[in-house]
Amino acid sequence: MVYEWILRGGAVVTPSETYTADIGIRDGKIAAVGDLRGASAERVYDARGKYVLPGLIDEHVHSRDPGLTHKEDFYHATRAAAAGGITTILEMPNCIPPVVDAASFRGRVAELESKAFVDFGLFGMVLGDENADDLAPMAEAGAVGFKLFWGYALDRRTKTLVYDASAREGTVPPPDEGQIFEAFRIAGRLGRAVAVHAENRELILHLTERERAAGGHDYAAFLRSRPPVNEVLTIQAGIALARAAGVHLHVLHIPTADGVEAVSEARRRGWAVTGETCPHYLFLTDEDYARVGVRMKILPPVREKRHQDRLWEALRSGDLQAVGSDHSPHTEEEKRGDVWTAPAGFCGVQTAVPLMLDAVSRGLLTLNRLVALMAENPARIWGLYGVKGVVRPGADADFTIVDMEKTWTVRGEALYSKSRVQPYEGWSGRGAPVAAFLRGRLIMENGKPLGKPVGRLVRPSTKVMPVPPVPKGS
Numbered sequence: 001m002v003y004e005w006i007l008r009g010g011a012v013v014t015p016s017e018t019y020t021a022d023i024g025i026r027d028g029k030i031a032a033v034g035d036l037r038g039a040s041a042e043r044v045y046d047a048r049g050k051y052v053l054p055g056l057i058d059e060h061v062h063s064r065d066p067g068l069t070h071k072e073d074f075y076h077a078t079r080a081a082a083a084g085g086i087t088t089i090l091e092m093p094n095c096i097p098p099v100v101d102a103a104s105f106r107g108r109v110a111e112l113e114s115k116a117f118v119d120f121g122l123f124g125m126v127l128g129d130e131n132a133d134d135l136a137p138m139a140e141a142g143a144v145g146f147k148l149f150w151g152y153a154l155d156r157r158t159k160t161l162v163y164d165a166s167a168r169e170g171t172v173p174p175p176d177e178g179q180i181f182e183a184f185r186i187a188g189r190l191g192r193a194v195a196v197h198a199e200n201r202e203l204i205l206h207l208t209e210r211e212r213a214a215g216g217h218d219y220a221a222f223l224r225s226r227p228p229v230n231e232v233l234t235i236q237a238g239i240a241l242a243r244a245a246g247v248h249l250h251v252l253h254i255p256t257a258d259g260v261e262a263v264s265e266a267r268r269r270g271w272a273v274t275g276e277t278c279p280h281y282l283f284l285t286d287e288d289y290a291r292v293g294v295r296m297k298i299l300p301p302v303r304e305k306r307h308q309d310r311l312w313e314a315l316r317s318g319d320l321q322a323v324g325s326d327h328s329p330h331t332e333e334e335k336r337g338d339v340w341t342a343p344a345g346f347c348g349v350q351t352a353v354p355l356m357l358d359a360v361s362r363g364l365l366t367l368n369r370l371v372a373l374m375a376e377n378p379a380r381i382w383g384l385y386g387v388k389g390v391v392r393p394g395a396d397a398d399f400t401i402v403d404m405e406k407t408w409t410v411r412g413e414a415l416y417s418k419s420r421v422q423p424y425e426g427w428s429g430r431g432a433p434v435a436a437f438l439r440g441r442l443i444m445e446n447g448k449p450l451g452k453p454v455g456r457l458v459r460p461s462t463k464v465m466p467v468p469p470v471p472k473g474s
């Protein structure tokens with residue numbers, strides 16, 4: 001057989017092992033993994049001395065498209081993803097208009113597909129009673145899962161999220177526990193997981209008012225307005241409701257030791273709960289605020305070092321199961337003001353993998369764990385396992401090729417996103433994605449995206465699958 005590509009002699013990395021092999025690609029799929037010395041191919045990629053990872057998945061991206069394309073759009077976000085060694089992103093539903101029913105799901109896909117440099121899955125949004133009957137049609141249309149922005153009111157007219165928790169006029173109040181329970185039951189029956197933004201609205205309102213009235217204006221005051229209990233309260237409510245409703249709960253962007261304990265305790269009991277953290281919680285602490293300022297404002301907030309230490313430990317032990325970037329760009333003009341008024345979020349899709357690889361080179365994590373956290377586990381949770389997230393015959397020929405000797409420096413102007421606001425300017429590290437393949441096409445080499453947008457929507461092919469414990473010795 002003649003392969004379209006042979007990736008020659010790389011070290012293939014899975015969650016449980018690292019071994020040297022050739023990989024043969026045909027019709028966009030992995031056709032063979034092993035010793036292919038006698039085989040012929042149209043093209044050969046020399047992977048000797050490099051690591052071959054399954055194409056990495058960023059399960060948490062806000063591309064702002066459509067509706068907020070002055071900040072970012074899908075063309076730029078997916079080029080940035082490819083440049084950063086990501087071959088599949090999972091796109092969040094909160095754009096304008098948001099993805100809340102089958103029609104808006106299809107509309108969004110049609111809008112995005114022609115601009116996609118990487119493959120993408122799309123979440124549907126949980127609004128409670130407002131769209132309980134739309135969850136099944138969204139799953140039918142191909143939603144990878146559902147996203148609940150816990151405690152956020154909606155604009156009555158546009159159905160978009162209202163970020164000011166004190167706003168009342170023209171809003172639909174956030175869904176209550178009854179509505180959430182019902183949505184969870186429906187998602188559970190559909191075999192799709194629900195991802196939650198878990199912060200408690202009442203506590204935030206109360207504590208923010210108190211801190212601002214007391215004249216607090218520094219980062220410490222901001223952190224006091226959102227203490228860890230604010231997250232734990234919602235995570236625990238989510239876990240209890242999800243367990244009773246029979247749905248897999250995925251807690252997004254966990255920045256606290258307390259959040260890790262809540263998730264890992266539920267998992268020790270065998271409940272269907274998983275948790276994600278993000279690079280900014282792993283690489284920044286509250287002490288960076290003095291230097292970085294509001295550029296690093298994000299919700300939930302970046303916290304103290306003791307939380308960060310627990311997050312790293314949780315990634316190694318398996319107490320946390322996924323790393324997503326929470327890429328959420330704003331323009332330079334928007335990302336101003338003080339800690340209370342500046343919008344939350346910044347670019348992260350292009351820097352996520354290099355940062356994590358630097359952590360690998362510093363011994364904080366193994367490459368095997370990185371593959372679990374950014375490929376296999378997200379694929380299991382979001383129904384893509386076997387097509388994405390693995391290196392095995394029959395799977396999509398998606399690969400992230402890594403050179404652990406290559407060094408990098410973050411330069412805002414070199415990012416492919418439309419807005420380049422991020423908190424890592426001038427940072428350098430060791431270990432970089434040097435090539436990426438998407439369904440057998442070379443879409444990135446040496447950090448440069450190649451060719452035309454060939455990404456497409458990826459629909460779940462399985463129901464949500466449990467995430468296994470960390471294999472011994474990885």
Ligand SMILES: [Zn+2]
Binds near residue numbers: 060062092326328
């Ligand atoms: Zn997010």
